Amino acid sequence: MHELSLATALVEQVERVCEAERATAVEAIRLRLGALAGVNREAFEFAFPLAAEGTRAEHAKLEFEVAPAEIVCDDCGRRTTPGKIFLTCGACDSHRVRVTAGREFEIVSVEVIGAGEG
Numbered sequence: 764m765h766e767l768s769l770a771t772a773l774v775e776q777v778e779r780v781c782e783a784e785r786a787t788a789v790e791a792i793r794l795r796l797g798a799l800a801g802v803n804r805e806a807f808e809f810a811f812p813l814a815a816e817g818t819r820a821e822h823a824k825l826e827f828e829v830a831p832a833e834i835v836c837d838d839c840g841r842r843t844t845p846g847k848i849f850l851t852c853g854a855c856d857s858h859r860v861r862v863t864a865g866r867e868f869e870i871v872s873v874e875v876i877g878a879g880e881g
């Protein structure tokens with residue numbers, strides 16, 4: 764499962780944040796997920812606890828920010844939001860488009876417990 768390797772990579776990144784902040788546990792992880800990132804959110808939410816088991820991220824809550832997709836058309840030059848299935852220009856229906864946003868899958872913030880306390 765593709766999402767499991769993404770979840771494992773995320774947990775590794777979050778563990779590094781914990782090291783840096785001397786955190787004992789992670790409360791929440793906020794992620795930015797692009798509409799075209801090719802990540803299935805449900806599958807990711809299923810995979811995350813498996814990847815996080817035994818780590819400081821084990822009980823972290825996942826929060827998603829969805830980043831809308833945006834394409835720019837090589838024919839008419841407009842920026843539009845593509846449809847769900849085909850990447851075509853919303854203004855002229857051209858297929859000569861480039862994706863300018865929506866492929867991101869990244870950490871926005873990590874809320875940790877234990878940083879600078881007690």
Ligand SMILES: [Zn+2]
Pocket residue numbers: 836837838839840841852853854855856857
């Ligand atoms: Zn166009």
